[in-house]
Amino acid sequence: MTVQASSQSQFQIALRQFRKHPLAVWGLRILFVLYTVAAFAGFFSPYDPNYYELYPPKGYHPPTRIHFVDPETGGLSRPFVYATRRTLDPVSLQPKYEEDPSQGKFYIRFFVRTPDQPYTLFRVFRSDLRLFGVDPPARIFLMGTDNFGRDLFSRLIYGAQVSLTIGILSALVSFVLGMVLGGIAGYYSGRPFTLSLPLRAWRGLGLLLGPLSWALWGGLGLGALYLAWSYYRLTGLGFFQVLAFLAAAWVGVRLVLTLPFRPIRIDADDLVMRAVEIIAAIPTLFLLISLRAVFPTNVDPLTTFYLVVGLLGFIGWGGLARVVRGIVLSVREMDYVQAARAMGASDARILFRHVLPATASYVIVSLSLTIPGFILAESGLSFLGLGVTEPYTSWGLLLQGAQQGGFASFVDRPWVLWPGFFIFVSIMAWNFVGDGLRDALDPRRRR
Incomplete structure (x- = not known):
């Protein structure tokens, strides 16, 4: 079988x-x-991308440290963060951020509501539900902040x-x-295909294509003459100016002499x-x-x-x-x-x-x-x-x-x-x- x-x-x-x-x-x-x-950027991001605080400023805040061990008991705990305080380095005058345990522990919460920072999904659905967040005044910056504190x-x-x-x-x-x-x-x-039509072919569809093709090629000829004239006005009369004008004039004359008598195929x-x-x-x-x-x-x-x-x-x-x-x-x-x-x-x-x-x-x-x-x-x-x-x-x-x-x-x-x-x-x-x-x-x- x-x-x-x-x-x-x-x-x-x-x-x-x-x-x-x-x-x-x-x-x-x-x-x-x-x-x-x-x-689903609005759901996965903890904050609005343009949100920042004027006071206290958070410019160039380093990534927030997430704690998994309770310092009081030494055992595992729910993930939490501390609020930070901002100081200036006396040498470099750059901002420094230090954890402030005196304000308590701020546990990370999931599926939080942020009514002050709503967002839209696909520009259709409006929501304020976010995957995670912490209560103020603490902030959770997984990858730090930029110069504005965003x-x-x-x-x-x-x-x-x-x-x-x-x-x-x-x-x-x-x-x-x-x-x-x-x-x-x-x-x-x-x-x-035919790009221009001679005068004898201006019948039927040629009544539209003929003038359009003439306008196209005539515009190119006039454009060449205009460029030569502009070049002369900017630089004055000289050998190269006369040569450029003669070349543009030759192109314009050839176009005018060619278009009425035979079609151009491209x-x-x-x-x-x-x-x-x-x-x-x-x-x-x-x-x-x-x-x-x-x-x-x-x-x-x-x-x-x-x-x-x-x-x-x-x-x-x-x-x-x-x-x-x-x-x-x-x-x-x-x-x-x-x-x-x-x-x-x-x-x-x-x-x-x-x-x-x-x-x-x-x-x-x-x-x-x-x-x-x-x-x-x-x-x-x-x-x-x-x-x-x-x-x-x-x-x-x-x-x-x-x-x-x-x-x-x-x-x-x-x-x-x-x-x-x-x-x-x-x-x-x-x-x-x-x-x-x-x-x-x-x-x-x-x-």
Whole structure:
């Protein structure tokens, strides 16, 4: 009697292979914890991220020491903390915080209510329930405070909402642009489209496309002449000025003489790939700073958040588009694509239903490996003061506050460097997950 093995789907096979990658599994667990805590930041944080006390001040308060042993009996006790008092070091004039047992023990309580510091979950549900806390005047700072006395642990959790979310949203923007533009470049390679129409073709749709194309190319010619004139006004008359004016005039005349008599055909593949090469030729950080400098720095913080998402997604689609184009060039010659074309399917249906799905394995892996790069880019922008602004916070913005303390951040208050640790952990976790997905989805790497 023979037992027939049950067939497995591609998803089950990939899942089994993914589980054989221990680093990928642990990376996925770490990301699950990070994103869960970030999603319910209000519940897991003991304080509002922008809450601080004017008196007594708590600037650069070290992490609160949690006691598990009762000093009076010497036995185990419920976790408790002491209130602290602030003094100044007579030598360095830096604040010092000492425990004050005279005020008694303050036990850590779980599922506490903080009506004076409410929060919202997903901007829908309003609550004031927090996982843990202590009664005033004691405070519990698991990771210390910043220069304003704000709880760094709470700000790290809320900063994770921004940094981790920007990584995913920017990757999705890059994913859409890379898939669509790369698919169009590969599918329409060798099939140029008409960018301008001669006068005799101004019939039907040409009545709209003809004037628009003339306006486009005419505007480019006038723009070249304007740049040459501005260059002359700024620098005066000279050999290079005359040469620049003649070059601009030649471009303008050629456009005017060409447009009315013959159409201009451009290959979508050439257009997209040249755009990719131009973006790749500019250093990423310099391009990000330049694009961000175009917009005012005093815009609404929420608008800044979406602006950073769009900028990161805009500069990150080129590599994905290039690879997708190569895959589409080979897939479009497959028999099933030719059969769909013979049956009368439209180009859009063939592209989105038959061609682009063939790139799914690569895109999924590329997406998981792109997200950590966007997290790091956002942290760099915020560190330079060009990213997310107050009252929102991110890991990069917290590092910016840490570097303002100079060398003292490493010697006197190293707890302000916690954001760098979480950036490192999240990036490593995403890279581990990406490696596991690559091994699971690539048949040649399966074990």
